[in-house]
Amino acid sequence: MLTIENLHVEVDGKAILKGLSLTVPAGEVHAIMGPNGSGKSTLSYVLAGKEGYVVTAGSIRIGDFDLLEMSVDERAQAGVFLAFQYPVEVPGVNNKVFLRHALNAKRKAAGQPELDAVSFIKLLNEKLALVGMSKELAGRELNSGYSGGEKKKNEILQMAMLDPKLAILDEIDSGLDIDALKAVAAGVNALRSPQRSMLLITHYQRLLDAIAPDHVHVLLDGRIVHAGGPELALELEERGYDWLRAA
Amino acid sequence: MVASPTPNPAKPSASRETIDAIAGQGYDAGFFTDIEADAAPPGLDESIVRFISAKKNEPEWLLAWRLQAFALWQKMDEPRWAHVDYPPVDFQAISYYSAPKALTSKKLEDLDPEERAQYDELMRTYERLGVPVNERGKLAGNEIGVAVDAVFDSVSVITTFKENLTRAGVIFCSLSEAVREHPELVRKHLGSVVPATDNYYAALNAAVFSDGSFVYIPKGVRCPMELSTYFRINAKGTGQFERTLIVAEDQSYVSYLEGCTAPRRDENQLHAAVVELVAHDDAEIKYSTVQNWYPGDAEGKGGIYNFVTKRGLCKGRGSKISWTQVETGSAITWKYPSCILKGDDSIGEFYSVALSNRRQQADTGTKMIHLGRNTRSTIVSKGISAGHGLQTYRGQVRIAKAAEGARNYTACDSLLIGSTCTADTVPYIEVANATASVEHEASTSRISEEQLFYLMQRGLSQEDAVSMIVNGFCKDVFRVLPMEFAVEAQKLLDVSLEGSVG
Numbered sequence A: 001m002l003t004i005e006n007l008h009v010e011v012d013g014k015a016i017l018k019g020l021s022l023t024v025p026a027g028e029v030h031a032i033m034g035p036n037g038s039g040k041s042t043l044s045y046v047l048a049g050k051e052g053y054v055v056t057a058g059s060i061r062i063g064d065f066d067l068l069e070m071s072v073d074e075r076a077q078a079g080v081f082l083a084f085q086y087p088v089e090v091p092g093v094n095n096k097v098f099l100r101h102a103l104n105a106k107r108k109a110a111g112q113p114e115l116d117a118v119s120f121i122k123l124l125n126e127k128l129a130l131v132g133m134s135k136e137l138a139g140r141e142l143n144s145g146y147s148g149g150e151k152k153k154n155e156i157l158q159m160a161m162l163d164p165k166l167a168i169l170d171e172i173d174s175g176l177d178i179d180a181l182k183a184v185a186a187g188v189n190a191l192r193s194p195q196r197s198m199l200l201i202t203h204y205q206r207l208l209d210a211i212a213p214d215h216v217h218v219l220l221d222g223r224i225v226h227a228g229g230p231e232l233a234l235e236l237e238e239r240g241y242d243w244l245r246a247a
Numbered sequence B: 001m002v003a004s005p006t007p008n009p010a011k012p013s014a015s016r017e018t019i020d021a022i023a024g025q026g027y028d029a030g031f032f033t034d035i036e037a038d039a040a041p042p043g044l045d046e047s048i049v050r051f052i053s054a055k056k057n058e059p060e061w062l063l064a065w066r067l068q069a070f071a072l073w074q075k076m077d078e079p080r081w082a083h084v085d086y087p088p089v090d091f092q093a094i095s096y097y098s099a100p101k102a103l104t105s106k107k108l109e110d111l112d113p114e115e116r117a118q119y120d121e122l123m124r125t126y127e128r129l130g131v132p133v134n135e136r137g138k139l140a141g142n143e144i145g146v147a148v149d150a151v152f153d154s155v156s157v158i159t160t161f162k163e164n165l166t167r168a169g170v171i172f173c174s175l176s177e178a179v180r181e182h183p184e185l186v187r188k189h190l191g192s193v194v195p196a197t198d199n200y201y202a203a204l205n206a207a208v209f210s211d212g213s214f215v216y217i218p219k220g221v222r223c224p225m226e227l228s229t230y231f232r233i234n235a236k237g238t239g240q241f242e243r244t245l246i247v248a249e250d251q252s253y254v255s256y257l258e259g260c261t262a263p264r265r266d267e268n269q270l271h272a273a274v275v276e277l278v279a280h281d282d283a284e285i286k287y288s289t290v291q292n293w294y295p296g297d298a299e300g301k302g303g304i305y306n307f308v309t310k311r312g313l314c315k316g317r318g319s320k321i322s323w324t325q326v327e328t329g330s331a332i333t334w335k336y337p338s339c340i341l342k343g344d345d346s347i348g349e350f351y352s353v354a355l356s357n358r359r360q361q362a363d364t365g366t367k368m369i370h371l372g373r374n375t376r377s378t379i380v381s382k383g384i385s386a387g388h389g390l391q392t393y394r395g396q397v398r399i400a401k402a403a404e405g406a407r408n409y410t411a412c413d414s415l416l417i418g419s420t421c422t423a424d425t426v427p428y429i430e431v432a433n434a435t436a437s438v439e440h441e442a443s444t445s446r447i448s449e450e451q452l453f454y455l456m457q458r459g460l461s462q463e464d465a466v467s468m469i470v471n472g473f474c475k476d477v478f479r480v481l482p483m484e485f486a487v488e489a490q491k492l493l494d495v496s497l498e499g500s501v502g
């Protein structure tokens, strides 16, 4: 379960999040919607521990972990996964080699033995099938030269491999064609689990048609200003955000 | 790197602090072996040249050769064209000869206890460095069959597996021994590829060279094991001036590896070596280097000046010479392993990874001189700069008029880590034959904060993230290293890069 209380965050001295509170119980999928520049990606970066995002007040906890006490890699090892809005290209680094290192770093932190090459490939093939990604693509240089949609699929593959406690998906639907959106949504749905909290950042109802959220929150000017069930997304699609600004 | 002015007070990047704490350390080979040495006093004049020659009981011709080189050197000026910056070397402050006293002409069993203790200490040095000087095969290197020549300051201390090699007809010994046992071979080839006239440091080396390795592979022989020389500078105030000569007769093959380390010291020490390779018809010489001389500290204090001339002559038709180097050490590197492609259809290759971290400066590259028809060369250079490192790739490709159909391919990539380092590429291309093809590709990239964040978000530590990117960058070179060397090279890069981020 993710619990954020009264979170205040500054970037380059500018306040971006201004008292954000949010709870996502394990097993639930919550959507975060909000206008451009409202602080959605900022929230995802702060959860991941990115440098430069200065927490001036508030707390973030996952289960027993106080995330603010942990470094980026420690948070990842503890089960925080961020599917990037813009996945980063890392030329020269083989995607599979990277995945194996990442998985083993996590296992090591949990006191588990490293996964041998055979078991790793077996697991990888399983997850490739789950997210509908080709072996060829999975074996290329990390995100390097991938199309926008391929990058997003690769994020879901990584999530499937790393089996996180908290998955934050930042606009996972942007840049996807209709079929790719279906495939990615199917992957995400398959990864819904009673042990996992998911935070779905999106602008569009069509993603929420494919991945039904348990709750929808509206992030506006650094705060959660409104929350509701799945029907709230439909209402937002119709009415936009202005009616909430006044509130 | 875009450092955040106000770091998250909570503890956003614990790894950064740890990295800072270990910065500047991580040179495992920095210890000193305390044994007695027989050394020449500091200073350089003709009497020192005679002293070294006398120490080795050299024949008259070799002394004459040295003296001629010395006379020449005295008239030359230190080269200053390389893109490196250092105060002038005081050649009179250096000792040109230092040999452990434990190395006498006595047999091992005849040593008195004191001598024996000194000898054991010397051998322990190599064990500590992981160099397999013990033939009985306890050390990993020996199980895979690597013959080692160990050079300690000015002398070779031991050469292993000589008998196995002799059976195959291969000569692998110290150059001093070769002068005694195979004078005709040495006389024929010494200075034939790198003459004393070649450059300032080649002339200096010819005058005062002390030891090094000699390899001779007879016609049609594939050398049954990897040969390697391990160079260790130990004594304070000395320079190391070794000379290596490898001759591969027709249709022969040899793979040779060299490794280098030195103690951590505040003073700079000079290493001015010469390596000459000769490959006859269809012969192949594969020469690999892992250079890890002490690089100096974070402020640029101490470290080795590595001023080296390495050149291979593809003399015969269809011969091949490949240089592979992983250069992580030295305060200053000035080195251009080259190939003269004289034989028709001969092949030259240069694969290099060079790292400049902290205050290290490297001006390194290669020369491919195409003289014969259909000669081919490949250059793959990977330069990594971090900290305040300064890195210059300097490469020459020359296609002579007669080199009908010659081809060169050059790929020259630089990777920058942080914002205080520098990388430059200086290619010289001369083509005098219209049928030749020369292809040059160059790139510069920087490890970004975004890349590190992405990799760390998946659970990798900052060190692992940097290491993964750097290893990916170097893979085209690691691929051609002998297996056990590739592993060592990767570890070495990791250690050398500690503290490069943050």
Ligand SMILES: Nc1ncnc2c1ncn2[C@@H]1O[C@H](COP(=O)(O)OP(=O)(O)OP(=O)(O)O)[C@@H](O)[C@H]1O
Pocket: A011, A012, A014, A016, A034, A035, A036, A037, A038, A039, A040, A041, A042, A043
């Ligand atoms: N380094 C920075 N300096 C100043 N302002 C910044 C910086 N980084 C982000 N911001 C600002 O923070 C605000 C929130 O940005 P954020 O990326 O979190 O928005 P978002 O809700 O994800 O928007 P979108 O829907 O367009 O992805 C924006 O106004 C942005 O300009």
Ligand SMILES: [Mg+2]
Pocket: A040, A041, A042, A085, A170
């Ligand atoms: Mg965003």
